[in-house]
Structure formats: C-alpha cells, structure tokens
Amino acid sequence: ASSEVAREFGLKLSLYPVKGYSLTAALTNPDKAPQSTVIDDEFKVVATRLNDRLRVTGFVELADFNRDIPARRLDTLKRATAMRFPGAADLETAEAWTGFRPMTPDGPPAIGKGPSDNLFINTAHGTFGWTLSAGSAQIVGQLVDGEPAAVDLGAFRPDRFG
Ligand SMILES: Cc1cc2nc3c(=O)[nH]c(=O)nc-3n(C[C@H](O)[C@H](O)[C@H](O)COP(=O)(O)OP(=O)(O)OC[C@H]3O[C@@H](n4cnc5c(N)ncnc54)[C@H](O)[C@@H]3O)c2cc1C
The missing domain is CATH 3.30.9.10 (D-Amino Acid Oxidase, subunit A, domain 2)
Known part of the structure; x- marks a missing residue:
C-alpha cells in the first residue's frame, strides 16, 4: 500500500x-x-x-x-x-x-527523505520487517531531526526505482 x-x-x-x-x-x-x-x-x-x-x-x-x-x-x-x-x-x-x-526487486528496503520536505519513507522491509524495525526507525528519526544518518543510505534510496 x-x-x-x-x-x-x-x-x-x-x-x-x-x-x-x-x-x-x-x-x-x-x-x-x-x-x-x-x-x-x-x-x-x-x-x-x-x-x-x-x-x-x-x-x-x-x-x-x-x-x-x-x-x-x-x-x-x-x-x-x-x-x-x-x-x-x-x-x-x-x-x-x-x-x-x-x-523490492533488488532486496533492500526504501528508507530516506521523500520528494516533499516533510515526507519520510520507511517501507519495503520484506522478510525482515520486525528485525529491521528498530534500526530503521532510529535512522528515520535522525533524518527528521536533520542529523546525518548513522549508516550510508545509498542502497536504500526511495527514488532508485526510476
Ligand atoms: C509469513 C511471514 C513471516 C514473516 N516472518 C518475519 C520474521 O520472522 N521476522 C521479520 O523481521 N519479519 C518477518 N516478516 C515480515 C514482516 O511481517 C513485514 O516485513 C512487516 O510486517 C512489514 O511491516 P510494515 O509496518 O512495513 O507493513 P505492514 O505490517 O503491512 O503494515 C502496514 C499498515 O499500514 C496500513 N495502511 C495501508 N494503507 C494505509 C493508508 N493509506 N493509510 C493508513 N494506513 C494504511 C495497513 O492496514 C497496515 O496495518 C514475515 C512476513 C510474513 C508474511
């Protein structure tokens, strides 16, 4: 959805x-x-x-x-x-x-800033939604606070699907 x-x-x-x-x-x-x-x-x-x-x-x-x-x-x-x-x-x-x-077709979830300033994406965790929930929530919290994310989000970019 x-x-x-x-x-x-x-x-x-x-x-x-x-x-x-x-x-x-x-x-x-x-x-x-x-x-x-x-x-x-x-x-x-x-x-x-x-x-x-x-x-x-x-x-x-x-x-x-x-x-x-x-x-x-x-x-x-x-x-x-x-x-x-x-x-x-x-x-x-x-x-x-x-x-x-x-x-997702390539595996990693979609985590990061969306196309609007107040839209943050944290979805598509596949088989590991529970396992990854706390870490993903922490990263999204950092983005909302305007801080650098604790991990490189390159592989998780929500706009990578074209
Ligand atoms: C059989 C099976 C076994 C699994 N085992 C594991 C496991 O062992 N470990 C693990 O880490 N993960 C496991 N998972 C995966 C895990 O269940 C999912 O990755 C996780 O539930 C995804 O969480 P979510 O909150 O992103 O999405 P969902 O749990 O799908 O929640 C999305 C919610 O958004 C609501 N919604 C939809 N549209 C709207 C809207 N327009 N407005 C407001 N709300 C909306 C939906 O009603 C739903 O409640 C398993 C999954 C399956 C199917």
Whole structure:
C-alpha cells in the first residue's frame, strides 16, 4: 500500500506483496518444542517459540493481495511441525494467518527523505520487517531531526526505482 501513497507525491516505489502463511499453536509438551528459532531447509518452514506457543511460518507466493488460506498450505505447515517436533503443540486448534512481505526487486528496503520536505519513507522491509524495525526507525528519526544518518543510505534510496 506504500506505493499508492507515494504515487500521490510523484514517487515511484516498486513493491510487491509476497504472500506467506503461519500457524500458531498452543504447546502441549514444552520439552518437545524448540527453545529458539529453527529453520527447516527441507520444508522451507521456520518454527519460533513464543512462550507457551509455537509459531510456524512458510511459503513465498506471488498472488497479489489475496488473503485466501488454502487447507493444503496449512497441511504442509502441520506436517513439517509434526515431523520435526512430534507431540509439541496442538496443531488441530492452531490459529492460521496469512500476510505479505513488502519486497523490492533488488532486496533492500526504501528508507530516506521523500520528494516533499516533510515526507519520510520507511517501507519495503520484506522478510525482515520486525528485525529491521528498530534500526530503521532510529535512522528515520535522525533524518527528521536533520542529523546525518548513522549508516550510508545509498542502497536504500526511495527514488532508485526510476
Ligand atoms: C509469513 C511471514 C513471516 C514473516 N516472518 C518475519 C520474521 O520472522 N521476522 C521479520 O523481521 N519479519 C518477518 N516478516 C515480515 C514482516 O511481517 C513485514 O516485513 C512487516 O510486517 C512489514 O511491516 P510494515 O509496518 O512495513 O507493513 P505492514 O505490517 O503491512 O503494515 C502496514 C499498515 O499500514 C496500513 N495502511 C495501508 N494503507 C494505509 C493508508 N493509506 N493509510 C493508513 N494506513 C494504511 C495497513 O492496514 C497496515 O496495518 C514475515 C512476513 C510474513 C508474511
């Protein structure tokens, strides 16, 4: 949705919503659940412990803003979880979710001053929106304050999409 807002200011942002799914399940046996995040390269599924719950995420789909959650996607997440962490969580009552990773064609997010003096861009963090949120917010704060950014923003220029 950032690209629509930016367009109103004459700025072209190339973003695509790359779809993924997650299941969040209550733990039935915490000792059988991972203590930290585990990336399963075979199923391309990531399992993360959230206190007394287990969250498993996966899939990379190009489906525009389609919020459907097909049962076969959830079946894959359940199968991967049951195989790696048998008996750890109640997969049948797990909460299903779908969301979008805002991706740029070249990878880095778009961070920097926009075409108007009071417009600042901080979007398109793709698969790492949470991971990068604090650092990105600090940089945007520096720009708003008129200070030099703590890192070189060349790779993140919002106007690099032409
Ligand atoms: C399956 C999956 C797993 C993920 N796992 C991780 C992970 O482990 N670690 C990680 O760091 N990241 C992860 N991500 C990525 C992370 O979720 C995103 O990068 C992050 O949510 C992007 O945050 P955002 O605030 O930029 O955008 P969003 O979360 O999309 O928020 C944008 C908000 O703006 C609102 N909005 C839209 N238009 C307007 C408007 N015109 N006016 C006002 N508001 C508007 C929307 O309603 C929405 O609430 C994952 C994503 C997916 C899909």
